[in-house]
Amino acid sequence: MQDTQAWDQWATDRPGRRDTNAAGETTWFNWTIHPDHGPGAEVLGDIGPGTRVLELGCGSGGNLAHVAALGADATGIDLSPVQVQAAKDRYPHLTVQTGTASRFLATAPDRYHAVYSVYGASWFTDPDDLLPLVLAALAPDGRYAFSQNPPALPGCVGPQATQMKPPTPGEPLYVKRWDYEPDEWESRLKEAGFVNVKAQVITPPPGRRTGTLLVTGDKPPRDHTAMSS
Template identity: 60%
Template sequence: MRDQDADAWDVWGAARPGRAKTNAAGASTWFNWTQWPDHGPAAETLLGNVAGARVLDLGCGSGGNLAHLATLGAEAIGVDVSAVQVSKARARWPHLDVRRSGAEDFLKDGAQGDHGFQAVFSVFGAAWFTDPAALLPLVHARLTPGGSYAFSHNPPALRGCYGPQASQMPPPENGAEPWYVKRWDYEPATWAELLRHAGFSDVTAEVIAPPAGKRTGTLLVRGVRAG
């Protein structure tokens, strides 16, 4: 990402309240694939058993999902381009391995190394805001055979308007004009084809219905690196 993108995500992160101390069940850590609290499948449904596994969160934000995987026994690593979000994650979850980096840069640094991941995921994170033509091959290269890649984000907002879109970020407090970052909107079938083209198998892509009283569902995509 460009420096301007990092600045935009810093403004966004500063405006976010962060994850609540506990969820409705009273748990101090939990995993959300969707934008709605206590809604959607469990982490293991898409990522498998993460106990002892190396797991990577692309665009980890303030670290809530990553922290939950650590409690399940994962060797959890998170990357985020925003210094504000990384600081929040480290302050609340000092035991986590959270690094400031763009997703592409992090994956390129070790794409040829022997330290792979059993699972890579992104919840409303870098998978939505990085060109899949560049990101998907990099993720595939860092997964171990049989490893899972899963991500979620909003379904396309406008029917027929697919591909890279301009996403407006909150305006800075100094009154300057808001920044824009790119996001990539595709229907489930297109995401599935993109993953298959990048070498993934056992691909699933669907929109999860929202909870009662909410209008927007969540697009959830998963693929596996063949063994």
């Protein structure tokens, strides 16, 4: 309940996505916290008509709307009812629902060509629980990708507490996040069964200090049982 309250408050305080980006586009994909910076939806692979894509922590739907505009069958899940309603209000054509990433993945009816998270549920869910669920939900050769901040301090890794802006008046609200260095994320994805794993820090634009950690990994073309038979 506290996590839901924290994310609802964050969503209420946060301004919505701009109507257009610097290129004049009405939908676009942004992995970083910096406007008009970094790679786009190409990180997810060949996304278009006939592909199924899932966003974990879709927020108000900006990135998901772009994936849908590319022709993909796009689904979003978010813990915050406020965020989900904002997505439905702005992008009524999107398929979004309220819930936790882990619970949705555990009962996902489809195999997805791509599962991704932008500063979302992949950062705020225990990877020991989440990674096996993502791998199971992906189609063979499917791509998992997520972005988040690099660890704030060297050696300050693992579960961390993030203070969210509290209601006024009210006690501070906290959520738990998981911070790891790029090499640790690579190891964790490989141990979970992903291949072609890569973790890198995207350099921030001039005048900004915080880079973006971007991690990608693929499901093998065939499951391990088939490969060993």
